[in-house]
Amino acid sequence: MSKFLTAIQPSGLLHLGNYIGAIEPAVESQQENELRMFVVDYHAITVPQKPDELRQNILNATAIYLACGIDPNKTLLFQQSQVPQHTELAWLLNCTVRMSELERMTQYKDKAKARGENVLVGLFDYPVLMAADILLYDTDVVPVGEDQKQHVELARDLAIRFNRDFGETFVVPEPRIKKVGGRIMGLDDPMKKMSKSAGSAKNYISLLDDEETLRKKIMSASTDSEGKVAFDESRPGITNLVTIFSIVAKKSFEQIELDYVGKGYGDFKKDLAEALTLFLMPLQTKIKTYLEHEDELIKILNAGSIRAREEAERKMEIVRKRIGVKL
Numbered sequence: 039m040s041k042f043l044t045a046i047q048p049s050g051l052l053h054l055g056n057y058i059g060a061i062e063p064a065v066e067s068q069q070e071n072e073l074r075m076f077v078v079d080y081h082a083i084t085v086p087q088k089p090d091e092l093r094q095n096i097l098n099a100t101a102i103y104l105a106c107g108i109d110p111n112k113t114l115l116f117q118q119s120q121v122p123q124h125t126e127l128a129w130l131l132n133c134t135v136r137m138s139e140l141e142r143m144t145q146y147k148d149k150a151k152a153r154g155e156n157v158l159v160g161l162f163d164y165p166v167l168m169a170a171d172i173l174l175y176d177t178d179v180v181p182v183g184e185d186q187k188q189h190v191e192l193a194r195d196l197a198i199r200f201n202r203d204f205g206e207t208f209v210v211p212e213p214r215i216k217k218v219g220g221r222i223m224g225l226d227d228p229m230k231k232m233s234k235s236a237g238s239a240k241n242y243i244s245l246l247d248d249e250e251t252l253r254k255k256i257m258s259a260s261t262d263s264e265g266k267v268a269f270d271e272s273r274p275g276i277t278n279l280v281t282i283f284s285i286v287a288k289k290s291f292e293q294i295e296l297d298y299v300g301k302g303y304g305d306f307k308k309d310l311a312e313a314l315t316l317f318l319m320p321l322q323t324k325i326k327t328y329l330e331h332e333d334e335l336i337k338i339l340n341a342g343s344i345r346a347r348e349e350a351e352r353k354m355e356i357v358r359k360r361i362g363v364k365l
């Protein structure tokens with residue numbers, strides 16, 4: 039039994055890429071492993087957030103986790119800001135990480151470019167808080183999408199360095215990225231990953247899109263002029279749609295290719311929209327039901343956070359001793 043840990047930011051909507059790349063593998067891991075899963079609200083504020091919206095997004099993310107199958111009786115489900123040891127360890131790690139290591143982070147470079155003069159120090163430091171998230175809980179495996187690989191590698195580097203300098207303290211974690219589905223691409227531009235911060239809503243399928251909206255988005259998704267439904271990496275548009283279809287309809291690529299021999303993209307897209315509807319509508323009903331019971335959601339997060347605090351504090355006591363501040 040390994041220790042798995044993953045987290046998602048409560049920043050607006052969650053999309054199909056988040057589900058396929060991070061949520062589904064986490065739900066899967068609950069069966070045979072120990073899982074910790076939390077809402078990283080202190081990561082979300084690395085770009086400005088409106089307080090009312092942030093509060094609602096924390097509840098939405100929790101409802102989505104639960105609706106997707108995270109079981110709070112099996113999994114430690116909690117809210118990052120309720121466990122102050124995360125920010126404490128982030129500070130200590132800040133005093134071991136090099137500026138140049140953070141300057142290399144491609145997500146920072148991309149986000150900083152987009153924000154121009156408005157880049158906050160927190161955005162630069164974001165991967166260190168993420169390393170603290172991971173290292174506090176002796177995590178073995180971090181299921182994430184491809185875009186987070188570099189951040190998990192930084193957490194590994196910081197763990198190895200700390201262990202070398204202060205004695206064996208942290209487990210060195212490894213990222214687990216799905217070979218298929220670790221990087222779901224944008225529907226309007228299959229050369230870029232599906233992202234909530236994309237310029238156009240046609241880029242992504244939100245887990246909360248209604249039937250009509252998702253049908254329109256799928257029908258207008260970018261493909262190519264070849265007209266043959268196939269998983270073929272030289273044709274990223276159709277390959278992305280086949281990937282999504284195979285995951286939501288639980289069909290193999292070979293089966294999908296066979297089913298559409300002699301048919302065009304139109305038929306395929308219609309069926310994909312239908313498969314997505316069948317997949318998302320029951321999920322949305324569950325999410326709505328959870329959101330109608332806000333008190334229940336808060337209770338679940340609070341109970342998980344109490345347990346997480348106890349566990350994190352045990353680790354911090356060791357860490358404080360190792361670096362010499364515990365008298």
Ligand code: AMP
Pocket residue numbers: 045046047055056057058059060181182183184185186219220221222223231232233234
């Ligand atoms: P974020 O939306 O950046 O908070 O990401 C939450 C989780 O979803 C992380 O594990 C990401 O790596 C994963 N993720 C985000 N976008 C995608 C995508 N387009 N394809 C696969 N996984 C993704």
Ligand code: TRP
Pocket residue numbers: 043044045046047078081167168171172180182186189
């Ligand atoms: N940075 C991750 C993202 O944007 C979210 C995250 C924060 C995370 N802490 C984590 C993911 C720890 C895995 C483990 O997707």
